[in-house]
Each structure stands twice: as C-alpha cells, then as structure tokens.
Amino acid sequence: MKNNTSAQAVLPDDAPLSISSSPTRAAWLAVLSVAVGSFALVTTEFLPVGLLPSIAAELGVTEGVAGMMVTVPGLVAAFAAILVTIGVGKTDRRYVIWGLTATLIASNLIVALSHSYPLVLLGRALLGIGVGGFWAIGGALGNRLVPEASAARATSIIFAGISLGTVAGVPAGAMIGELVGWRMAFFAATAVSLLVLAAQMWLLPRLPTTTSLTFGQLPALLRVQKARLGMLATLLIFIGQFAAYTYVTPFLSQVAGLSAKSISVLLLIYGAAGFVGNLIGGWAVAKSVKNSLIATGVIMGLSAAAMPLFGASAAGATVLIVIWGLAFGMMPISVQTWMFKAAPDAMESGGAVFVSTAQISLASGALVGGVSVDHLGVASAMVVGGVFALAMAAVIAAWAKDDGKPLGKLHAVH
DSSP, X not given: OHHHHHHHHTSOXXXXXXXXXXXXXXXXXXXXXXXXXXXXXXXXXXXXXXXHHHHHHHHTOOHHHHTHHHHHHHHHHHHHHHHHHHHXXXXXXXXXXXXXXXXXXXXXXXXXXXXXXXXXXXXXXXXXXXXXHHHHHGGGOHHHHSOGGGHHHHHHHHHHHHHHHHHHHHXXXXXXXXXXXXXXXXXXXXXXXXXXXXXXXXXXXXXXXXXXXXXXXXXXXXXXXXXXXXXXXXXXXXXXXXXXXXXXXXXXXXXXXOOHHHHHHHHHHHHHHHHHHHHHHHHHHHHOHHHHHHHHHHHHHHHHHTHHXXXXXXXXXXXXXXXXXXXXXXXXXXXXXXXXXXXXXXXXXXXXXXXXHHHHHHHHHXXXXXXXXXXXXXXXXXXXXXXXXHHHHHHHHHHOOSSOOOSSOOOOOO
C-alpha cells in the first residue's frame, strides 16, 4: 500500500492509483469499500418508502407529508452534489469519502431516535449531503484506485452499489420494519454505516488531487445538445418513477388490501425484478441506448398507470409490480449510458450537474406524488407517475436522432 501511495503522489490527478499492469488485492478491496458505501447511502435514501404507513401513523402526519422523507434528502443532495464537489477543493478524496459516510451515520441515528417529525427531516437532510456528494465524487474514484486497464470494471462495481441500493432499499426497509419496527430499520442502517466507515478508513489509500472544480466548469455538460436531451429524459423518468413508487406501499395496503407481510414480499420481488432489469438494461444499451430509454419509459409508464385498474387484486398487483420492477432496473443504466455517450469527457465536471438534475427530479417526484395522494387519493400517484414516464419515452422517440454520440470533446476535471 505504501508503494501505491507514493506512486500516486507524483501522478496526475486523474491517473490510477497503481502503476502496475494489474490491480492488487488491496486496490480491489478499496474499490469494494467505495461500492459498499454507495450501496449503504442509496439504500438509506429509499428506506422510508417501504415504511411510510408506520412512520406516518407514529409521528402523526399524513402519508403524503411522510413522503417528504424522500423529498428533503433529494433536494439537499441536488445542491450538495455541486457545493460539496466545489467546496472540497483539493482535499484528499479519502477524507471526503469518510466525511460523506459519517453524515450517513449521523442521519440514521437522528431519524431512529427522533419523536419529532421536523427532527426526522433534519436527519434526512444530513443524508442528502452524503448522497449528493458521494454520487458526484465517489463514482469517479474507480479510475484512481486501479490501473487504467481495469478502470471500467472498477467504476462498474461502484455504480453497481448504487443500482443495487436503489432496488434493495425499499424491500430491506419494509422487511425489517415488519419484523421489528421502522426505527430498528434505521438502527440497522446505522450499524451497517459504521462498518462501512471502518472499512473505508482501513482500506482506502491516499487520494490526493492537484485540481479542483469551479463554478465556471459546471455548464460544460449543458453545452452538449444530446446531453441536454438526456437531462430532460432524466428529469421526466425520475419524476415519474418516484411520484408513483414513493407511495406504492400505501397503494398496496389501501387499494390492493395486502397485509404488511405480503407487501414486504412483493417489494422484495420488485427488487429482484429490478436486478434482472439491470442486466436486461446492460444488454439493451449495447444494442441501442435510444431504444432502451424508450422501452424503459413505456414499460414503466404503462405498468404504473395500470395499477389503479388492475392492481386492486393480489394477482394483478404482483404482475404489474414485476413488470414495473424490470423497467426500474433498466432506468439507471439507460440514463447513465446516454449521458456518458453524449458527453464522455464532461461527466466529471458535469457529473455534479447531472446528479443535481437526478436528485431534484427524485425529490420533485416524491413531492408531486405526495400532493396528489393528499388531494386525489393514493391511486392517483400511480397515474401521475405513469404519465411522466410515458412523456420521457415520447421525448426520446421524437427528438433523439441517434444513441447520443458526442458533438465534440470536452475537458473533465475530478
């Protein structure tokens, strides 16, 4: 490890940590610690979705208001992605990752111990700082921890943690909440976060940097037409997904009449379908990113919008949940691949802007769905989400000319 560290000190900022032709075991363990950190952060971000009814009942708020536990960290993460990336300047990225993981620990403890809903939201706001900063910085560390030849694999492992957390967070929270209560779900997340931080402090080498991001570099991504189209698609599909998915547990309880245990199982099935969808998405984007995006929007939109019509029975809800889960699994890889193809050299400087767009969309979706639930009933959120997802498919079908090949090369800074 010492040899690797001293080698990094004289290499450019974007060079891999190891100069050997193949990564060491220590390098892969460092990559894994970042991936597990991303998994823990994203899992915690979506933890409340499977727990909304019990949280709302205990804290004395409506389920629409309880949905702010998803909205608040999303909004904070949108700003944190930019402010943290710029604010850390040239700080050793190892310390930055430790700090972001520490916010996860603090957030989970505050939520688990609080009996005041405003304090719960404060804890969730802290999580937003960790999520936004980690999405913008953590995903770029793969090419610094291993040699260039293995950088793509390392990056895919880190993003796999994000994807897995996205599909695992809700069923994990629902199952733990059903067994031992919603607070224990956050205590369990705290324990996992402590282990993650310990692993990162043990495994991550020095990650010094000689450059820092400035506000002037942020618009780089927005100068690429196909990247702008990709961000519009991100906006629509994330709003659609989280307008509906944030309130799927109340829907399954109130409309489909399922028990808490049945809902936990169904959400676990959703997560499993999401994992399969992620694999399908990898195959689909290799064929055509444009068609993969369109398929994701159509499948997600129709399955979500059909929930009020066919999801009132256990059988109908199960079928639609599986189909919806497949689309959800396809969503992150389809969107991310489009963006990387549209502006591969701007995803470091522009990555913060992309993360902000995704998090604002996530928060907006939860907020739009919550307003719909409180005013029109829980079934309306499914329809609203489906419409946004279908709108994304229509936008890509109408305006995308190819798979996002970049118009020009842009400089990236991490």
